[in-house]
Amino acid sequence: MSKKISIFWFRRDLRLEDNIGLYHALQSDYPVLPIFIFDKDILENLPKDDARVSFIFNQLESMRNTLQEAVESSLALYHGIPQEIFKSLLEDYEVQAVYTNHDYEPYATERDTKIQDYLKDNNVEFHSYKDQVIFEKGDVLKDDGDPYVVYTPYKTKWKSIFDSKKDLKTYNTKKYFKNFIAHSRLPNLSLSDMGFETSKIKVPNYTASAKVIQNYEDTRNYPAIENGTSHLGPHLRFGTVSIREITKRAISEKNEVFWSELIWREFFMQILWHFPNTTKNAFRAKYDRIEWRNNEAEFEKWKNGETGYALVDAGMRELNTTGYMHNRVRMLVASFLCKHLLIDWRWGEAYFAEKLLDFDLSANVGNWQWAAGSGVDAAPYFRIFNPMTQIDKFDKQKEYINKWVTDLQELTYPDKMVDHKMARERCLKTYKEALS
Ligand code: FAD
Numbered sequence: 001m002s003k004k005i006s007i008f009w010f011r012r013d014l015r016l017e018d019n020i021g022l023y024h025a026l027q028s029d030y031p032v033l034p035i036f037i038f039d040k041d042i043l044e045n046l047p048k049d050d051a052r053v054s055f056i057f058n059q060l061e062s063m064r065n066t067l068q069e070a071v072e073s074s075l076a077l078y079h080g081i082p083q084e085i086f087k088s089l090l091e092d093y094e095v096q097a098v099y100t101n102h103d104y105e106p107y108a109t110e111r112d113t114k115i116q117d118y119l120k121d122n123n124v125e126f127h128s129y130k131d132q133v134i135f136e137k138g139d140v141l142k143d144d145g146d147p148y149v150v151y152t153p154y155k156t157k158w159k160s161i162f163d164s165k166k167d168l169k170t171y172n173t174k175k176y177f178k179n180f181i182a183h184s185r186l187p188n189l190s191l192s193d194m195g196f197e198t199s200k201i202k203v204p205n206y207t208a209s210a211k212v213i214q215n216y217e218d219t220r221n222y223p224a225i226e227n228g229t230s231h232l233g234p235h236l237r238f239g240t241v242s243i244r245e246i247t248k249r250a251i252s253e254k255n256e257v258f259w260s261e262l263i264w265r266e267f268f269m270q271i272l273w274h275f276p277n278t279t280k281n282a283f284r285a286k287y288d289r290i291e292w293r294n295n296e297a298e299f300e301k302w303k304n305g306e307t308g309y310a311l312v313d314a315g316m317r318e319l320n321t322t323g324y325m326h327n328r329v330r331m332l333v334a335s336f337l338c339k340h341l342l343i344d345w346r347w348g349e350a351y352f353a354e355k356l357l358d359f360d361l362s363a364n365v366g367n368w369q370w371a372a373g374s375g376v377d378a379a380p381y382f383r384i385f386n387p388m389t390q391i392d393k394f395d396k397q398k399e400y401i402n403k404w405v406t407d408l409q410e411l412t413y414p415d416k417m418v419d420h421k422m423a424r425e426r427c428l429k430t431y432k433e434a435l436s
Contacts (some may be wrong), residue, residue, distance in 0.1 A: 005093050005181060006030045009037070009100040010075070011108070013131050013239035014059045016066060018171050020131040025099035026176035033093065033181045034067070036060055038079040038194055051201035051323050051357055052234070057191055059240055064188075073180035077189040086115055095124050101131035101239075104269055105361050106276045132239055133266045134158075134167050134247060137273050140266075147274040148267070149283075149376040155263050164251065168244045201323045203357050206232045208246055213253040220257070223314075223326035224399035230258075231324070233358025236265065268366035271376055278375070279365050280346070287374030289434040293342040301417055302337055303351055305405070308416035309387040311395060312336050314404035321404075323357035328394050334371035335385040340423040342430055345372035373431070381431045384424050 008025040014036075016022065025032045038053075046053060060075060067073040078085045089095060098119055103112065116126040130136050140158050141147060148154035191197060207227045212219075219228035235241040243262070250259035275283065282288045301307055305316035315329035325333070330352075337348045349368040353359050369375025395401055407413045 003094065004030050004096050006032050006096055007089065007093075007098045008032050008034045009098060010034065010060075011036075011100065011103050011239075012237065013101045014056065014063065015240055015242065016063055016177075017173055018242040018245060019101070019173055019239075020171050021099050021101040021127070021129040023171035023173050023176070024127060024129060025097075026173060026179045028097060028099070028179075030096050031181040032099075032179055033089075033186075034073075034075045035085075035089075036075060036077055037082050037085050038077070038189070039082060040080055043079075043194060043196070047354075048195060049197050049199045051199035051203065052238075052359070053194075053196050054191065054199040054201075055203040055234065055357070056238060057196075059238065067177070067180060068183065070174075071177045071180055072183055073177070074183040074186045074188075076186040078187060079189055079194045082111060083115055083118060086118060090122055090124065097125035097127060099127045099129075101129050102136065103132075104136065104273050106272075106279065131242075132236075133243060133269055134162065135266055135270075137270065140270065147270060149271070151264065151267050151377045154267050154270075155260060158263055158266070164248075168248050168251075170244065201321075201357070203234045203323075204231050206230050206235045206241065208232055208241075208249055210249075210253055213249060213255045213258050216255050216258045221328055221394055222400075223318075223329050224395055224397070224403070229327065233324075233356075233360075237358050237360050265360075265363060268362040271366055272362035278369065279361060282372075282374035283369055283376050284374050284378075286435055287372065290342075291430060291434065292344040294344055294347070295341065298341050298417065299337075299343055299347060301414070302333070302341060302343070302348075306414050306417075307336065308414040309336065310398070310401045310405050310408055311391050312387055314395075314401045317404040319352075319355050323355060325356070326400075328390075329400075330367065331371060332385050332387060332390050334368055336387060338372040339384045339427040340387075340418055340420070342427060345369060345374065381435070382428060384427060386420060388420065 006025050006028040008022050013019050013021065043053065060077060064075045067075060103109070112128065119126045135158055138147070140154060140161065148157065208230045212227050212230055216229070219225045222228055232241065232246060236243060236246070247259065247262060250262060271278065302312070303316065305313035305320065307313055311329065312333050315325050315333045318329070319325040334345070334348055337343045338345050345368045349364055352364055352368070356364070366375060370378045373379065373381035391398065391401065401408065405413070
């Protein structure tokens with residue numbers, strides 16, 4: 001048995017600075033072993049060139065280098081089932097405590113409960129912190145203690161309890177880097193050790209510059225504008241940037257609209273926390289009575305961007321090529337799938353989960369249910385986007401369309417797979433029957 005240590009377990013917080021759980025671990029009385037576990041059960045279901053796995057891997061590598069240079073330390077990488085990895089860590093070290101940050105998804109909370117129990121049985125403390133959001137779980141509740149299910153009053157309450165001094169405190173971890181364990185050949189891995197390869201798709205850097213935030217309202221609705229939005233999605237998802245830092249920027253640039261988007265993220269996170277069954281069931285139960293057509297051949301056309309509706313196709317092709325799709329177009333393709341094709345939102349949600357670099361269960365489910373009309377704060381079901389007039393509104397010069405649908409003028413470009421008027425009426429009839 002070697003010397004006493006604390007462990008810091010990285011998950012959705014892949015950064016060394018302003019990381020609350022890490023800050024607390026480094027303040028403990030023992031040297032800190034930082035670890036990351038590539039969860040076998042999760043990796044098993046991903047394609048071998050998954051871009052998110054490459055992104056995580058590269059970020060860990062860069063953190064390893066930083067620690068090596070700063071304090072001749074490193075970060076231990078494991079590939080396995082978390083509980084088994086902890087078992088072997090307890091055999092190799094005298095572990096006093098494990099530190100980490102909260103992860104709110106149902107799979108993660110179940111995993112953490114099991115690990116916490118296992119550690120407790122072995123007299124090891126488990127400390128977990130709020131880090132990836134400003135407000136979590138039951139932090140923002142109605143006066144009667146119920147969770148909010150409508151965004152605007154949620155946001156009002158969020159802002160009323162927000163205290164920038166307290167909630168945006170920076171956690172300076174650098175000061176304590178010397179408390180990391182000395183690097184004595186900590187376990188390393190390569191992507192190929194796990195059966196993965198480097199993806200051709202790269203996660204772009206985010207662009208939360210003053211200019212992008214200041215112009216956000218003017219640019220955010222137009223998919224052809226290059227940095228019209230921040231591209232923060234994957235960075236907030238994997239914690240390569242701190243939400244406190246980004247919120248500070250939103251406030252200092254005085255951009256309420258941008259800030260509101262960050263609050264939407266927390267709104268959907270608390271919805272998932274309070275209503276975990278919404279990953280499978282409609283939030284408004286009667287929407288599960290809808291008789292989806294679920295035509296598989298039509299689903300394939302939608303996935304491949306071959307619907308014959310240029311803006312829908314541009315979006316799907318952007319997604320398939322880059323792992324990103326502009327929010328305006330996400331709203332349209334989601335509406336098209338659920339309403340024009342009457343395909344279950346769960347099918348679309350699963351496809352986005354597979355493809356999006358910024359896939360986040362709470363935002364994905366929340367926004368898909370919004371598009372289907374079945375979710376919290378969803379638009380009335382009879383508001384159906386017209387895929388033609390959406391072009392006039394958001395891509396009038398067809399710059400975005402021409403970028404992604406290069407065959408638009410060619411004979412091979414498919415005819416519209418469904419007539420808009422017919423699809424609209426069919427949708428209204430189907431929804432009406434289910435909901436009445
Ligand atoms: P910006 O416009 O720059 O916004 C900044 C940040 O605010 C985003 O990175 C995100 O963290 C947050 N945000 C913005 N809009 C929303 C929103 N509607 N809901 C929740 N958070 C928001 N977002 C995800 O992060 N993961 C998903 O899996 C996801 N799936 C979606 C599915 C559908 C059908 C739709 C309509 C939207 C989805 N969104 C999702 C929301 C939104 O489209 C993306 O957050 C946004 O496009 C990401 O680009 P950005 O970082 O440049 O955003």
